[in-house]
Amino acid sequence: MLYALELSGEHDVLPVMEAYACMKIAGLEFKEYEVLDQCLVVDINGIRDEIESRLLHVAQRLAMSHHIIRVAGMCDTSANTILQMAENIDYSKHIDPGETFVVRARKIKHYCDFEREFIEGHVGGTIFRKRFRANLKTPDVKFRLIIGEKCIFGPVVASVDRSAYEKRLPHKKPFFYPGVLMPRVARALVNISGVKEGEILFDPFCGTAGILVEGAIIGAKVIGIEVRPMITSGAQMNLQAFGGHHDVIIGDACMVPLNDECVDAIVTDPPYGRSAAIKAESLHHLYDGAFREMYRLLKSEKLAVVVSEIDVSVFAIDAGFKIVCEYSQRVHRSLTRRITLLQKR
Template sequence: MHNDGGKPAFIYTYACSEDELSLCRMELRCLFGREMPPSIFESDIEVDVSRSPFIKERIDVMYGGDSLPEIYTQTEQVEVKGKTFKVIFVKTNDLSPENKIEYDERRVIEREIGMRIEGEADVNHPQLVYGIVTLGGRWYFGNYQKNKATWFRQMKKPRSYSIALSTRVARAAVNIAVPNPAGIRAIDPCCGIGTVMVEALSMGINIVGRDINPFIAAGARTNIAHFGFTSEVTLGDIADITEHYDVAIVDMPYNLYSRITPGEQFSILVNARRIADKVVIVAIEPMDEMIIEAGFTITDRCIAKKGLFSRHLMLCQ
């Protein structure tokens, strides 16, 4: 797990609401390959901190030590090469309540390190940001990355309708489907107004879309163009797709709002199985029997709740 003498490469912090806990845990499992402890974890896997709606921060670990004085000594080696800098004490940690470090003490620790780094500190507009964090009884120091939550702007789409996935669920679904975007070809064969596509495109993922409804497909094209992205959205049935993809994300059309029969739902699943190696299915109910009958194995799953409405996400291979 660790490189050079027991030091993790990265430390991440994350947060989610109770309703999103199941979704958040599944996203982290897909991105990092294991179940994560609450709030803070270490990993040697590098994930862009702004990809996830749940990850808050990442420290790219430079130094590790059993005590703060050990870290203080090591930070004397930091070279800022004429750039201004700032040190942030990362508040999320696994300390017990009685060992919590209060505000004043956090400021003292930041100052102690700041004084040892040769260069000009700038708390408002630093060119370099460093973080200090404690985890598992040890202290770590390194470059600090904060989630920029760029996807917030994608919540306001020119075209929308009430049953579309929320931006956060769509973004997590993309991360579940495509943890490593390099070289992956993805498709959203029932793309609706393009919520999933916009999130995937904003992460640089190669994705195309399709929808059977010309009005809705046009809405998807409008939304994609509105955010400055380019991708193909074709019109037609999933059954007519002849190309093969690494992964498909299928937000199942709902009986609640669209006149879709179980036979049509089954056809979508069978065709998804045909056109992609891996499929993430999003549905308003668990569809295990139908999914298995279509030839899939469900390898992971979660439920994303929003008020009384639930979405089931199933990773199928």
């Protein structure tokens, strides 16, 4: 059965990686059907009700998506083709007797030459003429048109509450310190790490706990280390504000007081010259020691996600990690982040 994830477009690759990771965590058996601009279509095996129950949990974790849609139709982006597709759909598979509907569209970039309101009205009229009742304010079923490289059409089965991330912006937390990851990026990286509810997520450079907060919210047990006492106190304040099982230690990322292979995932944003409080002989010494500790602490075959301005591959390989993939994210003109996904061999 085909489902489409309407992606946010914040990055070329990360939203797709996050979607795959969350579907795997939810236990869905799927394969990639098509990757389009800001839209991922997957073929999921199983019974519809069970699939969509799990997709609700996927949506609760996702950060870089908007909606998950059960695909009722796909076609090219000409208006006539879209209207013909809408005419040919059996809506009894998507709307129960007595339910109401609405049609909403999203245009991605400039793949079509008509207005969103035009296609919403005409597709809605098609469904109405098939004797289904419209309700523009409180519909039972929300149909969505994603109009990009192709048109994807179907009912929304789950939506991502992106407004929740806005409430957790760094300056809105109890303790703020500049230069931290935005909540949606932090959540996406936590998801990509594959950490599950009840598992241990570790950040050896936790700062104000932006990554750990996102991990705690999805139910992971989070542990962080921070060398600066004031920032450690701030991290505790932020974690206490959002709840969950957490522990933050004042300490050195090169000498972590934890047992071997005790963590299920690592996500971290190490300092790269932006902090004057690095208590190490050099940045090279810090990275070398920290990567060796991360390798020691991580369970076999588990993943670490590292964000950095510099290439960390040499440190990772020297520590024993396998590099799964590397991506870049342009933040602004003078800052490009490297995101490196590592696996303990």
